[in-house]
Amino acid sequence: MSELLLEVNGLKKYFPINGGILGWKKGEVKAVDDVSFYVKKGETLGIVGESGCGKSTTGRLLMRLIEASEGNVLFEDKEITSMSKSQLRKVRRDMQMVFQDPYASLNPRHKVEKILEEPLIVHGIGSKEERRKRVREMLEVVGLSSYHAKRYPHQFSGGQRQRIGIAKALMTKPKLIIADEPVSALDVSIQAQVLNLLKDIQKEFQLTYIFIAHDLGVVRHISDRVGVMYLGRLIELADSEELYEHPKHPYTKALLSAVPIPDPDIKREMIMIQGELPSPANPPSGCAFHTRCVECMDVCKTTRPIEQKLPSGHYVACHLYNQ
Template sequence: MKETPLLEVRNLQKSFTVKKGFFGNAKQLRAVDGISFAIQKGETFSLVGESGCGKSTTGRLVTRLLTPNAGEVIFNGQDISGYNDNQMRPLRKDMQMVFQDPYASLNPRMKVKELVAEPLLIHTKMSTKERDKLACELLETVGLNSFHAERFAHEFSGGQRQRIGIARALSVRPNLIVADEPVSALDVSIQSQVLNLLQDLQEEYGLTYLFISHDLSVVEHISDRIGVMYLGTLVETADKDTLYDRPLHPYTQALLSSVPVPDPKQKKERIILKGDLPSPVNPPTGCRFHTRCPSCMEVCKQVTPVYREVEPGHQVACHLYDEEIMKHV
């Protein structure tokens, strides 16, 4: 019997109303346009893609910091996509978020112990002494010292601030952590420390991660499965080894070709995509990637490809893997 996913997203959609110019007509920016995926308990599922593809919006929809226009977000068996703030409040402790910018996500007027203990104040009935004690323990857990608890956020480096953000997310023992570009603002040496910390905490606390990043080398280090997004849609999903060994979608192939190789003697063929990312306000017809795709066919310009499973656990949205269409090409 197949295990029920901790998180399941079905046909999730989110649009924002935008205006161009002072007298411009209102238009809909389709940030997330019908994506579906599932995350099993204890798994790390990563979303990757270029800036503006809808990764961060997806993370905020999953945690209900944003309300979806359509689709379902099923968390622990509950469809929470239509929940209001009061209904979501008891679930907040089960899903926490680590934000991209550790400088902006921590209140500069609060001491570190107050920052880490703030979720406990909302979701538990602990006394101030109990909260402070747990905050100090969590700081030790993420590699800081308990005497740091009396300091303010501006007294720490970027890596240390991100550790504080992780400690705060851990304070209420969540089941799911959405990590939105958690290492992109950090130096490379600090990135590896934070990634190793996230993996250690996952093993210790049985955490499930939705990891959002544009950096494929970072994603390779931490992921179990990976979903590739382009212009609000998922174009390919597979386990890590399959995706890196046998990428199917031309966009995924181009992204992977850009990952630097540490060996200077090893030559790697780069796939250079032509053109800029189209506007999500006015996306291309048919396959959204056809304007930049080196394998574009006439059918790609007219017909939207079906997101289908082409081998067990490997889904892709591309006409190249549609047998019926390829018979007529």
């Protein structure tokens, strides 16, 4: 647990805004803006935030599905942001992704058997019979039967399709799985089943997760540590229980105040976030949250806060905690 599996330093992704007949660059959208964190072997790091905060873009940058503007990503001490395609293909055996939409992430023209076998063919793993055996094994691991291999994706429910997506991610025996909103498209009852499945297979295969979601209740259920993103920046990071019981950043406090508590005797003060989410194409100066923060100070409007570690173990980027 003490060994680092993944380390991210100063990760940025700016998308250009083009306009005019000649397509001149008019500006840029700062989708991910100087994000740094690490992930230990065997743990689950949850990343939360409202829509548009850059959490899904961060996941895709880690897999190099899109290229970073700046920064570097180290997987098992290997720099992957500068790897060639052939080098990256070898690393991707150990890094897999589960996508949000189980309807769009599976090829509707292929049977499940071919969908699951494809990663093994791409990486040249096993003979035809060994690959078929692996397909049957992974279907059973995710709670499906071997006869499901002969069916097409449209013959399954949403929860079953997401199980197939998880099985596909497991085919190459990865060390890290990045799950991008894996249960947000599912019914609540099915969400619990899929979350429990993810926890079971993590224990069975000694997996490491990066779990991206906007549902704070879901993230608490599965994560060892949780990072909170706002407008492309990581503003707070701490152990799961510590963050949920003692949030530090005003944005995190506001998010948690809106989470329902299943106890009618407990009353919690709702913290309202004022105003609209600023555009990532024109983020506020200083602290990105200062335009909506009830505890805003003058320094917040001009100076970007530096991430610092508090005695509680929190990493937080907020001027309220400057020494």
